Amino acid sequence: MANRSWRSSKLERLGSSIFAEVASWKEEASRAGRQVIDLGIGSPDRPPTEAVRKALSEAVLKSDRYAYPSSQGSLAFRQQAAKWMDWRFGVTVDPKDEIVTLMGSQDGLAHLALALCDAGDQVVVPDPGYPIYSASLALAGVEPVLLPLRAENGFLPDLAAVPQSVWENVKFVLLGYPANPVTSIAEVSFFEQMVALAKQHGFLLVHDLAYSEMGFDGVKPISVLQIPGAKDVAVEFHSLSKSFNMAGCRIGFLVGNSTAVGALRELKANIDYGVFGAVQEAGIVALEEGMSGAMEPVGRLYERRRDLFIEALAAEGWRIEKPKATMFVWAPLPKMAWTLEDGNAWNARRISREMLIRVGVAVIPGDAFGSEGEGFVRIALVEDESKLLEAARRIGAFIRGEQI
Template sequence: MSDTHPSNDPAGTRDDIEAVDAAVASEEDSPNIDAPAIDPPETDPVPAPFEVKFASRVDRLPPYMFGRINSSLYQKRRAGDDVIDLGMGNPSDAPEPAVVEKLQAASSDPNNHGYSKSNGIANLRREVASKYYRKYGVNLDPDHEIISCLGSKEGFSHMCLALMGPGDTAIIPSPYFPVHMYGVILASGNVVSLDVADPDKFLRNVAYTCENLTPVPKLLIVNYPHNPSSAVIELDFFVEVVRLAKKYGFLVIHDFAYADVAFDGYVPPSFLAAPGAKDVGVEFTTMSKGYNMAGWRVGFCAGNADMVRGLGTIKGYYDYGMFQAIQIAAIVALRETEAAVEKQSLVYQGRRDVLVNGLRRLGWKVDPPKAGMFLWAEVPEPWKSRMSTMDFALKLLEEGNVAVSPGTGFGAAGEGFLRMSLVENEHRLRQAVRQISKCLAEK
């Protein structure tokens, strides 16, 4: 028998091939730990733009109407131009020295630097009650019917949050101070605006709105002396407001920001002096104007105890109250500087006369206001027919270096009018008139 080698055996050859194939197959099935699990893309995908979505209450706000004026004013001042600013009602006079000295002393006391209660210290609320009784004959409970605010604007806005919601409607004056409109809108409420030029007509329109709108408006907002138009009323107006409020079931907020600035013997009445006013509403006051304390942010809400409590609830979640040293200084201002407040009104009255007389000499139709810090002036012809109020205001700024507030910043009813503040001294106001005259001279 002869010996044979496996390599010469066809069957053996086939077995070897099958073994090799099995080994190769086994290697192909084994994972390669050096290879990436997923092949990377050749380029990274372009990310979608990141978008910040605001709440609908913010989307409902229009562009800021004074933006163009403020931007031009800023650019001109950066370029070194001496612009006379009659646009903003920002008092240029200083508070009384005794008030500033009290602030300095109170600020030095470590006990005044902690959190302050949001409704204000008791002695400040008592001083507000004292002023209401002394000036208007109104009795107020300082513990339940008065609350301090970080300026009246903050208090008003938070009161709207306490009262208004989706589906609720407020009646506001027209033309309107912006917070009267947008404080309601930011609280998700709706607005009906009524012309304030004729107080009797305004009241008739309030009654008509309540008779024909369903549901009946929840809130009436009034503002006398009025900003921007400087319209004024007598106490019988508020008597009728209270009657209508009780008849139709709406609440009332009176913005009394210009309570302390009045001329020619006129005394602006307090809403709370009307019989039954505390049953239906509140009044906001401030120390920004007559006391020259705008930057201090000291305001008050007084009146209906339930509404005051509602405002306090909102404020309790939003703030801790104003710096206690400021509150202590405000007590001194209320207690000791009433004569200075009356003197300040005379200062504004002198400025009013300078500006009114100067514009009248230029042919403008201007009625001297009885109260407030503003002149509401009709744009003269031929400019009123030639251009919008915004364009006219920009012309005065860009060509005359005088800044004013175009009436359209206070709603459509303000078209054709300018608001001019009385914060500059008499010399600067005369200079403003000269610059306006030169700007409008026919070329």
């Protein structure tokens, strides 16, 4: 029998395997007796509010909630999402044509290129960037054009350095502010520039706003759709995962330009049956609580954790600039007080591995998010204050080469 591959070559282009590597490092650390503090994956450690959980539990007991849901989401959820967009950003959208419900924003990010592009098209994505940005292009047979995000520019792209030919040839440009992993924010002027470029060159502007409720020090992240005329050329992803602690529920939405939203809606009508109705009912309650002020804004929790953790690390000798937003710290590599036994130089991946094996603290090396991420690690603030303080103590011991 002839040997055939039962594995698509596209899988090799999906991006870094670092998350599987980190999982194996955690197993190794556990076998060595380490009690691991996992600051790797950005999964909220808090549950949704009691009202959201009650709405979900009541909905799942209703006998009429088990038929196939609509692939575009219930009209009730889309109407609530439209109300929230108006309340939060002053943006008016049509819930029928300008919103499609998603199984979390990653669902939409993974499928958008399939809905909008043909094989061989080009799409601009940030480097470093959330891994699904580039992985989705590999699945669609689309060519990525990497837009470097560097510290000297505040992790904003240097738009003047981008050749005009890039803007003229790409199908869409994907950016996200507040940004994962680099935690930077963007001002109105930046979005005005991007909308103007999109109109001038005819590309679609795609904005990932998963961290809209995680601005610190008085910062309120903005929507690209606040820019006049943006709906002509832009769409935006929103997620209830981080803002409302509903990561496991899988619910979010795409909003904006009706043609692009309609393309994703049409694709999804052919590949899935949408979000479980009970989850949508819980999402309606979450958005209502956000508008009513019945819940503490999630950004306050992560701002307190940020302050505590950054100050604790500084006391251990690792000084990092405070992030302005998100649930992450994008940290330049510390200056290590000891050298590796094999004589190799420290880099993001080696520091991440040795930190986990030796002191049991898991972080993600920056190169997992693109080549521009080398020299950094991403730390997720997804443990309570006592564990963050313990993690800082362990990290300090690791930097100094001490045993714990």
